[in-house]
Amino acid sequence: MGKTERIHQAIARTLGTAILAGQHKPGDSFEGEIEQALALGVSRTPYREAIRILVAKGLLESRPKAGTHVTPRARWNLLDPDVLAWTFAGEPDAGFVTGLFELRGIIEPAAAALAAQRRTPAQIDAMRASLDAMARHGLASDAGQAADQQFHLSILEATHNDALASLASSVGAAVGLTTRFKQRYHALPRDPLPDHIAVFEGIAAGDSAQARRAMEELLRLALADMAVVRA
Known part of the structure; x- marks a missing residue:
């Protein structure tokens, strides 16, 4: 479990840094869970956990039928210590x-x-x-x-x-x-x-x-x- 936790945190950091750097714009879709996980070289479980982290920090929104999308910047928890660290990574x-x-x-x-x-x-x-x-x-x-x-x-x-x-x-x-x-x-x-x-x-x-x-x-x-x- 410790290894899985490290993996999903690393994925969240990679995706969160990309969102904060503007590589994914508000409104962009994060669909294609299988394809996204394969692209990152991980299984679907840690990828899903990473998405949950980003949802909790306000960077993503996931709704039934509407899917998962990048939220407007006004909703990002910019003072979250992880989000701050991802911001300063770039x-x-x-x-x-x-x-x-x-x-x-x-x-x-x-x-x-x-x-x-x-x-x-x-x-x-x-x-x-x-x-x-x-x-x-x-x-x-x-x-x-x-x-x-x-x-x-x-x-x-x-x-x-x-x-x-x-x-x-x-x-x-x-x-x-x-x-x-x-x-x-x-x-x-x-x-x-x-x-x-x-x-x-x-x-x-x-x-x-x-x-x-x-x-x-x-x-x-x-x-x-x-x-x-x-x-």
């Missing part, structure tokens, strides 16, 4: 990247301000440990990137707001994917660690205004970095 649209940072700009500065009011000593320690790991490993490494993600997740957790914490998987995926994307063709244009330290200092000091401003600046500079590496 060349994400510049407008989408900007929109993702705009969304983070709404969520994360407010979360940093709340975290400054509500963080516990243990959460401050967790943030400090993430910063130490980022400094030790660097953001060019998997370990450094994981520490970066954990820093942002710790801030959401420190809000003690379940609704905000529920966004952790999407925010964490966005942080990791944009960091890796920035290094796909070039080294990081600058060291973002000082930006993270400024956010931490605001939260640790219990200064909501400082924490909010620092997070806004962190995101502004991160988006500017994206423009540099895509130029």
Whole structure:
């Protein structure tokens, strides 16, 4: 079963990446299950499971008699961690990247301000440990990137707001994917660690205004970095 699971997830990734890259347009049919499975070199069972995954993520719609079709983009669950990963597997649209940072700009500065009011000593320690790991490993490494993600997740957790914490998987995926994307063709244009330290200092000091401003600046500079590496 583990092998089958890996196969259908790989198929979902292949098809999902193709849909997100525009190789399959909204309204396009995904009929011919047998032929599609044969083309991919798999049996019908994992192919069907892959289609179910894509339906659950809003990329496909399957209805009796109408068949299976690519849905309009407005219905895609673009913040699903898998969908985000499939988007960044190719060349994400510049407008989408900007929109993702705009969304983070709404969520994360407010979360940093709340975290400054509500963080516990243990959460401050967790943030400090993430910063130490980022400094030790660097953001060019998997370990450094994981520490970066954990820093942002710790801030959401420190809000003690379940609704905000529920966004952790999407925010964490966005942080990791944009960091890796920035290094796909070039080294990081600058060291973002000082930006993270400024956010931490605001939260640790219990200064909501400082924490909010620092997070806004962190995101502004991160988006500017994206423009540099895509130029």
